[in-house]
Amino acid sequence: MESCRILLSPPHLSGNEQRYIDEAFKTNWIAPLGPHVDAFEKEIACYVGASDAAAVSSGTAAIHLALSLLDVKKGDTVFCSSLTFVASANPIIYQGAEPVFIDSEPDTWNMSPKALEKAFKAASAEGILPKVVIVVNLYGQSAKMDEILSLCNHYKVPMIEDAAESLGSSYKGKQSGTFGKFGVFSFNGNKIITTSGGGMLISNDIEEIRKARFLATQARDPAPHYQHSKIGFNYRLSNILAGIGRAQLEVLEERVRARRIIFNRYVQELGHLPGINFMPELENTRSNRWLTAFTINENETEVTAGEVLKNLMNDNIEARPVWKPLHMQPIFEKARYYPHSENENISEKLFNHGVCLPSGSCMTYEEQLRVVNCIKKTLTKGLKERDESRLKKILT
């Protein structure tokens, strides 16, 4: 019998979305502005404890606006986490600047303060500091903010926090996204809450958020005749989508709780198996566990991450490798890269041995058992083969 497909991270509606959409239709606010946009911005800012927020059409647009506001341009370099989705770095190219990629460290899988320090020292010696540092919180886990911020402050370089995957997470009691000059959230269909597509730029600098709204609305000067003294973008979020976002934000805490339960269940079922290591959670941080991820030590399992992924696919389960590091991407072939240490390349290791499991907050217990059983079956096969080869060794 064909079993139902289990998706990696599908949208999970609360049931209230339609009410907000209807309100937008009834009042004819079918525009990239309106009461839902204003309210959604206020509600997000309030939730994370930031001074202000600008709702935009995507997380990528929010990163682009932040770089634009920080005057990143041709001739500049921008330091960026290497282990991330390409959208973290593409806006650097939109601005004509050059990305420099920073490796991960093993405790959070995020930007290595050691590698960052090395990159800063080299840049300082060359006499061109980066214009900005973009730090990503992978799969909901916050990077080592204290260490990273202390380096950024030392070199007086502003930080953008790409919190596209970590809305609802916290680091030492402070909400994810609020650590840098700007924070970025995404409401793409696969994120912890969604507007089908959308993003948010947040900051404690109210004036900068005002400028972001201006740039995101084609940079229209205050004149009735459409005057422009700056190049802008068409990046605002529609009032209908903001309505969906408001309904989703109401259940964000529930969604985080559900994803954390799913993570814990995976650990309970698989965590004790030899060679399986789940993504850690740094002390005093709370990850939203957007995606459950683990690595496989092939010397212990005799099964590769690729085989696990293949078997999951054959069982109609959507799983993914960990992000391919950006310094390994063909489009960034020429970019500089700073590894964690001379002989430790953490992001490449995570990519080669990592697996992301279905983690949707609407996944049922039965569905999760299907995932668990498929992995267990794959690993048992590996162990059996190893025992046989051991047997052979003993016999010969």
Ligand SMILES: *Cc1c(COP(=O)(O)O)cnc(C)c1O
């Ligand atoms: C999803 C994501 C983005 C981009 O967000 P969009 O809304 O899809 O443009 C940026 N960075 C990271 C780390 C992401 O996961």
